[in-house]
Amino acid sequence: MATMKFLCDTKRCIECNGCVTACKNENDSALEWGIQRRRVVTINDGEKGEASISVACMHCSDAPCMAVCPANCFYKTEDGIVLHDKDTCIGCGYCLYACPFGAPQFPQGGAFGARGKMDKCTFCAGGPEENHSDAERQKYGANRVAEGKLPMCAELCATKSLLAGDAEIVSAIFRERVAYRGSKNAIWG
Amino acid sequence: MNKWFKQIGIAIALLFSVTAFAHDGAEHTHDGQATEGQIWSQLKAGAEGRTTSTSEFHAQPINTYDLRVLELRSDILAPALMAALFGMIIIFVLFIKVNGISKLHGGFSGKLVYRWSKFDVSIHWLGAIPCLLLILTGLTLLAGRFFFQPYIGEGLWSNLVYAAKQVHDIMAIPFMIGWALMTVLWAKNQLPKMYDIKWMMVVGGYINFGPFKGKHPDAGFANAGEKLWFWAFAVFGLVISASGMLLLFPNLFEPSRTLSLIALILHSVSAIIITAFSIVHIFMATVMSEGGMECMVSGYCDETWASQHHNLWFDEIKENGTLKYKE
Numbered sequence: 001m002a003t004m005k006f007l008c009d010t011k012r013c014i015e016c017n018g019c020v021t022a023c024k025n026e027n028d029s030a031l032e033w034g035i036q037r038r039r040v041v042t043i044n045d046g047e048k049g050e051a052s053i054s055v056a057c058m059h060c061s062d063a064p065c066m067a068v069c070p071a072n073c074f075y076k077t078e079d080g081i082v083l084h085d086k087d088t089c090i091g092c093g094y095c096l097y098a099c100p101f102g103a104p105q106f107p108q109g110g111a112f113g114a115r116g117k118m119d120k121c122t123f124c125a126g127g128p129e130e131n132h133s134d135a136e137r138q139k140y141g142a143n144r145v146a147e148g149k150l151p152m153c154a155e156l157c158a159t160k161s162l163l164a165g166d167a168e169i170v171s172a173i174f175r176e177r178v179a180y181r182g183s184k185n186a187i188w189g
Numbered sequence: 190m191n192k193w194f195k196q197i198g199i200a201i202a203l204l205f206s207v208t209a210f211a212h213d214g215a216e217h218t219h220d221g222q223a224t225e226g227q228i229w230s231q232l233k234a235g236a237e238g239r240t241t242s243t244s245e246f247h248a249q250p251i252n253t254y255d256l257r258v259l260e261l262r263s264d265i266l267a268p269a270l271m272a273a274l275f276g277m278i279i280i281f282v283l284f285i286k287v288n289g290i291s292k293l294h295g296g297f298s299g300k301l302v303y304r305w306s307k308f309d310v311s312i313h314w315l316g317a318i319p320c321l322l323l324i325l326t327g328l329t330l331l332a333g334r335f336f337f338q339p340y341i342g343e344g345l346w347s348n349l350v351y352a353a354k355q356v357h358d359i360m361a362i363p364f365m366i367g368w369a370l371m372t373v374l375w376a377k378n379q380l381p382k383m384y385d386i387k388w389m390m391v392v393g394g395y396i397n398f399g400p401f402k403g404k405h406p407d408a409g410f411a412n413a414g415e416k417l418w419f420w421a422f423a424v425f426g427l428v429i430s431a432s433g434m435l436l437l438f439p440n441l442f443e444p445s446r447t448l449s450l451i452a453l454i455l456h457s458v459s460a461i462i463i464t465a466f467s468i469v470h471i472f473m474a475t476v477m478s479e480g481g482m483e484c485m486v487s488g489y490c491d492e493t494w495a496s497q498h499h500n501l502w503f504d505e506i507k508e509n510g511t512l513k514y515k516e
Contacts, residue, residue, distance in 0.1 A: 010228050017241060036242050041250045043231060043238035049223035053232070055250045067259040068453075071350045072334035088347040090354040092330075093439065097449040100253065102246040109245070109440050178225070 002166035003061070003080035004123055004145075006154065007174055008054045011181065012161035015042050015052040019153035019162050023056070026124060026152035027141025032107040037121040038153050054153070054162050057082065057103035057121035065095035065104060079145065080167075081123040086139045091115040123164070124151040246446060254447045258454060266457040267332035273461045274328060277468035285476060288397050293479050293493045301489035302503070303513035310488045312374070316367025319360040324464050326360070329353035331457055361433050368426040378410040379420065384501070385413035395477065410502040414473070418466050429459035489515045 023038040024031065031037070038056040043049075059082045066074040066082065073088035074095075084095075093115055095104040106115035117139075126143030129136035136143060144151060154164035163170045223231075237248045246252065305313075329337065330353055338346045384407040388394075393414050394404040406412075411419065432452035435444045444452065474481045480494035495503040506512040 010225065011222075020241065034243065036244065039240045039242035039244070039247050041238040041240045041248065043228070043236045043250075044223070045239045048221040049227065049231075050221075051223055051228045052238075053228075053250055064256065064259050068262060068450075070330040070334065070354075071347065072338055073347075085347075088343075088350070090351050092354060093436075093449075094453065096245070097446045097453070098259065099446075100251050102244070102249065102252065102446075105244050 001078050001080075003168075004059055004165065005080075005167040005170055006054075006056065006058060006123075006151075007163045007170045009161045009163065009174060009177065010051045010053050011177075012159040013040070013052040013054060014159055014161070015040050016158060018156055018158055019054050022152040022156040023121070026144075027122075029137045030119065030139055030141035032116075032119070035105045035107065035119050037103075037105070037119070054157075055101055055103075056153070057099075057123070058101055059123055064098035064100065068094040068098040070094060075128070077125060077145075079123075079125070081125045081145070083122055083125060083127055083140075084118065084120070085128045086117040086119075087128075089117045091117060093118075095120075121151075124149070252446050254450065258450050261454060262331065262457070263335060266454070266461070267335050269461045270328055270457065270464060271332050271336060273465040274324065274468065277465050281468065281472045285472075288395070290476060291395050291478050293491065293497060295493060297480060297494075298492040300492040301483070301487070301515035302492050302495045302506075303488065303515070304484050304490045304495070305488040307488060309374070310485055312367055312370040313485050314367075315363055316371055319364035319367065320463070320467060322356055322360045323364055324460070324467065326353040326357040327460050328464075330357060331460070358437060361430075361437055365430045365433075368422070368430060372423045372426065375419065376423070379416045381413075381416060382409060384408070385416060388413035405497065405500070407501050408499050409505075410499060412498065418470055421462060421466050425459040425462045428455050429463065432456040432459070487515070 017040050020036055020038050020040060024036060027037065038054060040052055040054050042052040044051065059080060061080065063074065063076070063082045065084075066076070069084075070092060071088045071090045073085045073090075074082060075085070076082055091106060091114065093104075093106065095118060096102070096106070103120045104118045105120065106118055108114055108116045122140050122142075123145060124142045125145035126132075126136045127140035129139065131143055131146040142152065149155070150164045154162045157163075163173060232251045233253055235249060235251065235253055238250070240247050329350060333346075333350055333353070337349070341349070388406040388408055391401050391404040391406050393408075393412060394401070394406050396402070432455045435442050435449060435452040436456065439449070474485065478494075478498065480491045481498075483494075484490050492503075503512075
């Protein structure tokens with residue numbers, strides 16, 4: 001079985017936000033206003049050492065969101081993708097506190113923790129509803145994985161900076177790139 | 190020998206110059222690009238950047254915190270809260286089976302002494318009823334997925350945990366009002382006195398065997414055990430209220446994610462302590478101390494109960510003339 005991972009090659013990311021747009025478009029049916037499952041963050045913008053990285057749910061092997069959820073609404077697919085059941089989600093926000101990547105988002109931010117149902121990147125793998133059903137489209141968006149395809153963000157990345165797929169294949173591609181590029185300015189890393 | 194020193198000295202000097210050059214190179218690479226290692230170390234240190242997303246915390250790619258807090262909930266806090274509730278109940282039932290309850294000597298006198306005002310009784314229940322609901326719903330939220338969910342259906346579980354969250358959020362408000370009023374208005378009767386030490390030494394005279402049998406330690410308006418409960422409730426009530434407010438009104442206080450996680454831990458720890466004390470308190474009032482419950486029903490207590498359990502207070506009100514019987 002595959003273990004699905006994202007990897008963003010910061011040497012290639014040009015901050016075009018193509019991945020953000022691709023994700024928004026592909027999962028539009030499930031996204032409420034203001035929510036974007038993927039974002040590009042640029043550190044040291046306009047200075048020496050500027051670097052951009054595309055961030056969304058990293059589908060952790062030891063997912064902190066899964067560990068803290070009081071409703072236990074998260075589950076992991078056999079491909080290592082971390083998904084959640086919006087019908088069980090109580091909107092408490094613990095997953096947002098625990099996630100190192102800020103992946104979980106909520107449609108509201110009201111008092112009494114009235115946040116609504118959490119939304120996050122699904123690796124374009126839908127949710128617990130029947131594959132390609134209306135309910136799945138409305139709550140979770142696209143299910144490309146069921147069609148044997150990879151997430152739209154990585155598929156549309158113009159520079160192939162954002163890689164998605166089985167961890168071994170993704171890291172082999174990245175390792176090859178690093179070896180080819182060399183790293184003349186660094187002692188390590 | 191001298192030659193050796195010279196060589197070692199040169200070697201060290203060269204070593205330092207190399208790292209100095211390397212360091213310089215890392216700071217300002219010729220093309221202004223950071224290496225992967227440098228980017229990674231900045232991101233791991235929590236660097237923030239620019240993003241088009243307006244979502245909460247999205248400017249920071251990685252929020253680093255001590256991941257040990259994650260296992261704390263499942264491995265320590267959830268079982269501890271279960272133990273604080275069900276463990277204490279089991280211990281108390283066994284204790285009463287072995288020890289028996291504290292009966293009034295000579296039975297009820299039938300004369301009821303004024304002890305609490307109607308207002309006192311009402312603020313007690315204003316805090317107490319929400320407190321019980323908060324314990325049960327809080328238990329569902331902290332320990333439910335480990336101890337209840339495996340035994341019930343998925344539909345029932347999601348309804349149960351959703352209801353628990355709603356009740357927990359709403360009941361927090363009357364609980365905090367009750368907590369604040371009780372803490373402020375009752376504190377002066379709860380100040381520790383020297384005779385409280387003696388009370389503690391004989392565990393209040395509630396133990397009916399061994400060297401403790403038949404003891405009746407002095408107690409004022411409140412005994413040492415009640416004082417301990419009062420101050421535990423005051424302190425951990427403050428912690429649980431403050432941490433709860435952070436979690437309940439994130440829009441108002443805008444806590445960081447790490448602070449929210451810390452609040453979550455403090456909230457659970459306080460809950461465990463308050464729960465354990467609450468069970469003892471409920472058992473003492475309803476089962477253990479005959480005639481005790483009357484205080485929080487009518488505000489009056491039986492004269493025998495007053496002289497047996499709160500002798501110093503009873504003597505005092507007899508002396509200064511504030512003793513009032515129920516009409």
